[in-house]
Amino acid sequence: MSDITLIMQALGRGESRASEELLPLVYDELRRLAEARMARESAGHTLQPTALVHEAWLRLVSNGDRTWKNRAYFFASAAEAMRRILVEHARRKSRLKYGGGQERLNIEDLELADATSDEKLLLVNDALEQLEVEHPERARIVVLKYFGGLTNKEVAETLGIGERSVDRHWVCAKTWLFHKVCGQM
Amino acid sequence: MRDAATERVEEVFYAALEVKASEERVAFLDHACTGDARLRSAVEAMLASQADVEKFFRQGSPALASAREISQAIAGTPGLRAGVDSRLSAEEEIGKHIGPYKLLQKIGEGGCGSVYMAEQEMPVRRRVALKVIKLGMDTKSVIARFEAERQALALMDHPNIARVLDAGATVTGRPFFVMELVHGVKITTYCDENCLDARQRLDLFIQVCHAIQHAHQKGVIHRDIKPSNILVTMHDGVPVPKVIDFGIAKAIEGKLTDQTLFTACDQFVGTPAYMSPEQAERSGLDADTRSDIYSLGVLLYELLTGKTPFDQQELLQSGLDEMRRTLREREPHRPSTKLDEFRVEELTQTAIHRHVEPRRLKLLLSGDLDWIVMKALEKDRNRRYQTAIGLGVDVQRYLNNDPVVARPPSRLYRFQKLVRRNKGVFVAVGAVSAALIAGLGASSWLFVQEREARREQARLREEAEHARSSETQLRQEAEARAKIAQAAVFLSRGKPEEADQLVEKIQIPVTEPSLEAAGVFRNLGEWNVAQGRWKPAADRLLKLIQANQVDKSDMTDVATRDLIRVGPALVAAGDTTHYRQFVQETTARFAGTRNPVAAEHVIKASVICPLDQARIQALEPLAGVMEQSIAGATSTSSEYTYMIAWRALALSLFEYRRGDFTNAVAWGQRSLGYSDQRPTCVAMSHLVLAMAFCQLHQPAAARSELAQGRELVEAKYPAGLKKIPDLGGEESGFWHDWVMARLLLREATAGIESAAGGHEP
Numbered sequence: 016m017s018d019i020t021l022i023m024q025a026l027g028r029g030e031s032r033a034s035e036e037l038l039p040l041v042y043d044e045l046r047r048l049a050e051a052r053m054a055r056e057s058a059g060h061t062l063q064p065t066a067l068v069h070e071a072w073l074r075l076v077s078n079g080d081r082t083w084k085n086r087a088y089f090f091a092s093a094a095e096a097m098r099r100i101l102v103e104h105a106r107r108k109s110r111l112k113y114g115g116g117q118e119r120l121n122i123e124d125l126e127l128a129d130a131t132s133d134e135k136l137l138l139v140n141d142a143l144e145q146l147e148v149e150h151p152e153r154a155r156i157v158v159l160k161y162f163g164g165l166t167n168k169e170v171a172e173t174l175g176i177g178e179r180s181v182d183r184h185w186v187c188a189k190t191w192l193f194h195k196v197c198g199q200m
Numbered sequence: 201m202r203d204a205a206t207e208r209v210e211e212v213f214y215a216a217l218e219v220k221a222s223e224e225r226v227a228f229l230d231h232a233c234t235g236d237a238r239l240r241s242a243v244e245a246m247l248a249s250q251a252d253v254e255k256f257f258r259q260g261s262p263a264l265a266s267a268r269e270i271s272q273a274i275a276g277t278p279g280l281r282a283g284v285d286s287r288l289s290a291e292e293e294i295g296k297h298i299g300p301y302k303l304l305q306k307i308g309e310g311g312c313g314s315v316y317m318a319e320q321e322m323p324v325r326r327r328v329a330l331k332v333i334k335l336g337m338d339t340k341s342v343i344a345r346f347e348a349e350r351q352a353l354a355l356m357d358h359p360n361i362a363r364v365l366d367a368g369a370t371v372t373g374r375p376f377f378v379m380e381l382v383h384g385v386k387i388t389t390y391c392d393e394n395c396l397d398a399r400q401r402l403d404l405f406i407q408v409c410h411a412i413q414h415a416h417q418k419g420v421i422h423r424d425i426k427p428s429n430i431l432v433t434m435h436d437g438v439p440v441p442k443v444i445d446f447g448i449a450k451a452i453e454g455k456l457t458d459q460t461l462f463t464a465c466d467q468f469v470g471t472p473a474y475m476s477p478e479q480a481e482r483s484g485l486d487a488d489t490r491s492d493i494y495s496l497g498v499l500l501y502e503l504l505t506g507k508t509p510f511d512q513q514e515l516l517q518s519g520l521d522e523m524r525r526t527l528r529e530r531e532p533h534r535p536s537t538k539l540d541e542f543r544v545e546e547l548t549q550t551a552i553h554r555h556v557e558p559r560r561l562k563l564l565l566s567g568d569l570d571w572i573v574m575k576a577l578e579k580d581r582n583r584r585y586q587t588a589i590g591l592g593v594d595v596q597r598y599l600n601n602d603p604v605v606a607r608p609p610s611r612l613y614r615f616q617k618l619v620r621r622n623k624g625v626f627v628a629v630g631a632v633s634a635a636l637i638a639g640l641g642a643s644s645w646l647f648v649q650e651r652e653a654r655r656e657q658a659r660l661r662e663e664a665e666h667a668r669s670s671e672t673q674l675r676q677e678a679e680a681r682a683k684i685a686q687a688a689v690f691l692s693r694g695k696p697e698e699a700d701q702l703v704e705k706i707q708i709p710v711t712e713p714s715l716e717a718a719g720v721f722r723n724l725g726e727w728n729v730a731q732g733r734w735k736p737a738a739d740r741l742l743k744l745i746q747a748n749q750v751d752k753s754d755m756t757d758v759a760t761r762d763l764i765r766v767g768p769a770l771v772a773a774g775d776t777t778h779y780r781q782f783v784q785e786t787t788a789r790f791a792g793t794r795n796p797v798a799a800e801h802v803i804k805a806s807v808i809c810p811l812d813q814a815r816i817q818a819l820e821p822l823a824g825v826m827e828q829s830i831a832g833a834t835s836t837s838s839e840y841t842y843m844i845a846w847r848a849l850a851l852s853l854f855e856y857r858r859g860d861f862t863n864a865v866a867w868g869q870r871s872l873g874y875s876d877q878r879p880t881c882v883a884m885s886h887l888v889l890a891m892a893f894c895q896l897h898q899p900a901a902a903r904s905e906l907a908q909g910r911e912l913v914e915a916k917y918p919a920g921l922k923k924i925p926d927l928g929g930e931e932s933g934f935w936h937d938w939v940m941a942r943l944l945l946r947e948a949t950a951g952i953e954s955a956a957g958g959h960e961p
Contacts, residue, residue, distance in 0.1 A: 135256070148521055161257075186217065187210045190246050193253040 041093045090173045091155070094163025101162065102140050105133035135196075142195040146188065153188045160185055209242045216247060298376060299368050301330050317381060328365060331448070332376045343367055343375055353447045355418040360411035362431075362444040382442045384431030388502055390439065391432075397555040398564055401503045402595050404432065404441050409496060409592030411443045416489045416588060417682050422446055423487055425495035426474040427502065473512040474498045477527040477579050489588070489678040490581040496591060497576025497584070504565055505535045506550045509577060528579060535573050536566035568598045568606070575606035586714065587685045680706045684717045691720060696727040703743075704736065710746040717747035722762065725769065729935060732923035734773035741766040742778060755790055757797035760805075767805035768939040776809070783811065787818040796829035796847060803850045807857045808943055816858050823854050845874035845881050852888045853944075856895075864892040880933035880941055883912035887944040894952050902955075906948050913941050 139161065147154040152174075159165045159173060167185070171178040212232045219225045225247075233240035294303050294316075301318040307329070308315035318330040353364050366378035385393070387408075391401050408430055415422060422429075422443065429445045472480065476494035479487045502508050509532030515523045532538075539547060539562050551558040572594050578584045585591040585605075594604045683702045690699035703724060710717055721744035728737035744762055751759070763786055770779040783806045790802045799822035806819060826847045852867035868889040872882065886909035893902035916938050917924065927935040 183210075183214045186214060189253050189257050190213075190249065193249060193256055194246075196256075 041096045090159060090163060090165060090169065094159045094165070097164075098140070098158055098162035101136060105136045108133050138196045139192055142192045145195065146192065150188075153184045156181060156184045157188050157192070205239075209239060209246070212239065213243045213246045216243060217250070298330065298332075298370050299366075301328065301378065303330070318378075320378075327381045329362075329379045329381045329444075330376055331379065331445075332370060332374055343369060350447075352419045356415055356420060356446065358411050358414040360407050360441055360443060361415060361446060362442045364445075364447050377445075377448055379444060382431045382433055382444060384433035384442060386427045387430040387432050387441055387499075388427040388506075391503060392506075392553040394439075395553055395555045398504065398569075399599060401554070402599055404439065405496075405500055405503060406592045406595055408441050408443060408499070409588045409595070411441070412492055412496060413588040413592070413682070415443075415446060416492070416678055419679060420446055421487060421489055421678070422492050422495075423479070424448070424471065424474070425492055425499060426471050427499065430499070471512070472515040472523055472527070473508040473510055475527065476581070477524075478581060480524050480527045488581070489681065490584050490586065493576055493584045493586075493588060493591060494578075494581070496588060497573055500576065500595075501532075501535055501538075501573050504554075504569060504573070505538050506553065507538060509533070509538075532574075532577060534566070534570040536562050536570050539565070568604045571606035572598060572604055582712065582714075586681050586716070589682075590685060676708050677712065680708060680710065681712065684710075684720050687720045687724070688716055691723055696724060700724050700727065700736070700740075703740065706743070710743050713747050713749045718744055718762075721747055722765070725765065726927055726935070729769065729939075730924050730927060734769065735775070738766075738770045738773035738775050738778065741769050742782070745782070752789075755793040755798060756795050757801060760790060760793075760798040760801035763801050763805040764940075765936045767808050768936045768943065771808050771943055772939050779809065783815060787815055791818055791821065793822065794825055796826050797843070799823070799825040800847050800850045803854050804846075804940070807850075807853050808940060811857055816854075819854065823851060826851055840876065841874045842876045842878055842881065845871045845877040845885075848874070849881050849885050849888065852885065852892075856888055856892050861892045861895045865889060865896070868892065878931070878933050878937070879912055879916070880937035883909050883941045884937070884944055886912070887941065887948045890948045891944075891951055894948075894955050899952070899956065902952050906945075906952055909941070909948065910945055913938070913945050917942060 143154055143157055143161075146157065155174065156170055159170045160167075165173065167178050167181045170181045170185075174181070212229070215232070216225055216228055219228050229240060229243065233243065294305060296303055298318070300322045301320055303316045303318050304327070305317045306314060307317050314332050316330045316332070318328050320326050320328050347367075350367075356363065362380040362382045364377060364379050367375065368378075369375055384390075387404060390396075391404070396404075412422065412425070422445070424445060425443070429443060431442050431444060432439045433442060434440070474495045476487070476491040479491050498508055510526055510530070515526060518526065533541070539550075542550065547558050547561070551561045554561060556564060572591070575583070575594075576585055576591055585594065590605070594606055597604045683706055687699035687702045690696070690702065699720065703720065710721075721740045725737050725740035725744055728734075728740060741762075745766055748759070748762055766782060767779070770776075770782060786802055787806055790798060793799055793802070803819055803822055803826070806815065830844055830847055830851075848867050848871035852864050852871060855861075855867055856864035868885050871877070871885040872889075877885075886905045890902045890905035890909060893899075893905060916928075916933070924935055924939075928938060
């Protein structure tokens with residue numbers, strides 16, 4: 016835990032580099048957790064990523080500093096790690112399904128209603144990349160909520176904005192992403 | 201893009217969501233969207249899709265993923281692990297080794313890497329700087345790109361350049377670079393801490409320009425010039441700037457794997473505030489030496505004002521597309537007007553750092569320094585200084601109180617820029633009026649537009665592909681530019697031989713027309729003519745034609761004037777292949793000119809040798825233009841009679857080549873009938889007449905004309921003369937006209953002799 020303590024101290028001093036270094040730690044922790052769960056839990060048992068993330072957090076900082084600022088960095092890293100993991104996973108699966116090295120899904124190739132959650136995830140992720148360019152703050156909220164599974168309250172605390180505006184951004188972003196995915200905008 | 205209208209739509213939409221009952225919602229919308237149908241339909245569209253949106257996000261949400269799925273996903277993501285495993289501290293501890301290098305001390309930390317002082321033990325013991333790139337990049341290709349550049353890097357040897365010595369991969373697979381160790385501080389910091397005045401700053405800057413020029417001549421583009429890459433060290437009490445990190449931006453450029461999107465490092469390598477518009481573009485492939493000139497301009501801007509033209513933070517926060525747009529379209533403030541934005545204490549501080557009174561600072565910058573900086577910062581790289589040395593020399597001219605090359609843009613230029621910036625609008629306005637006038641339907645116009653757009657896209661794609669594979673060509677072009685610039689300097693010092701040796705090495709066609717290049721090649725072409733070196737002369741003059749095409753749509757005699765230099769030189773050099781090609785291109789390019797002088801130039805340059813039927817047909821319209829102008833010429837005409845005589849001669853030779861010998865005689869005699877002709881025109885008229893009479897079986901007349909022509913030509917250039925020391929002039933006749941006359945003399949003599957041989961054995 017000495018690594019994490021050092022990183023936490025760096026975060027406390029406001030060094031943004033530290034959050035980058037936190038990412039692999041988050042990743043490792045998520046991985047360990049998921050493996051442990053798999054070992055003792057029956058298949059089909061659903062687990063909210065929120066729970067995974069929370070647990071990872073608690074383990075990581077059990078003897079560290081727990082200010083909200085650090086927590087914010089942590090959640091951002093964790094949500095980004097989740098996104099990465101899930102997108103990679105979905106890509107690999109869809110590549111197997113469609114055979115060959117298809118990188119991006121083509122909306123014309125699938126009916127939205129029939130789309131699997133993996134396909135949807137990839138479509139949302141693509142649209143999200145555009146949102147990141149046009150409205151970075153809103154995109155951060157989507158990452159935290161959609162991939163990180165955070166509640167509005169947690170997002171509000173993480174980003175230091177009001178809960179209501181989190182909700183508004185989330186609702187608008189969802190609509191925007193949906194229209195983008197359906198190719199209507 | 202975000203704008204007020206979008207904001208308003210979302211505001212109303214979000215408020216309407218709160219109103220659950222449908223009648224109330226309608227009433228609310230009636231009220232909120234009064235008189236704004238577009239707002240209403242946008243909001244209604246969003247509201248209508250809400251059920252689907254909720255369903256879509258509920259079903260597809262990873263928040264419902266099972267533990268099994270998540271752990272499978274995690275277990276199957278090895279790339280992530282290798283890529284972002286960046287627990288630097290574990291690996292790069294002081295005292296440890298990376299390859300043959302022992303880490304001694306961490307000396308810097310950048311956005312994308314850490315820099316260490318290290319000791320090399322083999323083959324020599326020395327201290328070096330070692331930079332480890334910490335991103336999850338594709339190490340193999342980074343190193344491959346570095347290796348590709350290595351030879352060029354090794355050629356660089358300049359006191360103001362820190363050499364890059366080595367590159368490799370750490371045990372965990374991160375790329376690292378080894379450089380000459382420079383003990384120094386950032387150039388801007390050094391200048392501010394020592395309160396250097398403008399002159400001292402400019403002196404340092406000029407040294408930087410020399411360093412960059414040296415690199416460019418070795419074919420190396422820096423691509424990431426910024427203050428933190430230029431360190432100032434003290435050498436016997438004298439500050440010496442050193443440019444570091446050569447070749448590194450190139451090696452790690454662009455090819456960031458998507459893993460790096462993960463990190464806090466900028467999305468692309470390079471520093472937006474110092475990045476040229478072309479580097480910021482999506483393809484990012486098109487950087488050349490002039491991208492470095494732009495960055496030098498930003499550096500100069502910052503040395504003078506303390507700020508960059510565009511604020512780094514603002515650029516980063518505005519998002520990628522907006523940032524590209526800013527770099528591509530927004531005109532930065534001139535350095536002197538930039539100061540107006542400063543707060544009082546900021547201005548005072550800036551002035552103190554420059555050892556000048558605050559109110560004098562603005563005065564100091566306005567004028568020449570403004571224009572020098574703005575010329576380096578031109579959006580269009582063809583309008584920038586073409587070489588680093590050009591920029592440095594202009595700064596030196598300022599320091600010497602000589603007039604600088606950079607000048608404020610003319611009104612015409614500014615208008616052109618306006619057109620360029622708003623091309624869509626201008627094209628649309630132009631096209632719409634054209635459509636109205638021609639009575640074309642709007643739909644067909646749109647169809648054409650769309651097809652054009654698609655073609656344009658295809659072309660751009662092709663270009664991008666091409667650019668990818670044309671690094672060598674870029675390098676050659678950069679070399680060519682540098683050689684031309686140096687040749688211009690040699691010529692201005694009266695050293696044509698040195699200049700000619702330089703441009704002789706340019707093996708590629710001149711792809712970037714400029715007046716400077718045209719001047720150099722014209723000068724050297726004629727210098728070679730004077731030496732009697734016809735082959736090199738022909739080569740230089742052909743390049744002159746390439747360099748001349750600054751404005752490809754120009755069909756006036758300004759654009760054709762050099763053609764009559766090239767044609768005779770090519771034929772005199774015996775280079776019929778290139779001459780034929782030259783005639784082909786010339787007739788194709790100027791086929792549409794209505795300018796009689798241009799027509800005369802084109803015809804004269806094209807008919808020095810017999811030519812095929814297709815060429816003759818291509819030239820016929822031009823002959824028509826000349827005939828009309830002669831017919832329209834009256835005593836009140838402002839044109840000089842000698843110019844009409846030239847046109848008659850060109851027509852005479854054209855008719856001769858066409859096989860209409862009677863007309864050839866008529867035009868030839870008419871040419872001789874004008875007063876005030878140039879001797880060259882008279883000589884050529886006699887010679888064409890000689891050839892035409894010969895064809896008409898009038899040997900006596902032919903011989904008489906030939907004798908008159910010969911006498912004139914040989915009086916100027918005696919038979920057997922190789923060198924042409926006297927290049928002539930307007931009154932006495934230009935060398936190229938005399939050379940052409942000589943060629944005609946040769947042809948006429950041969951023709952008449954063989955005819956005589958045939959008739960009187």
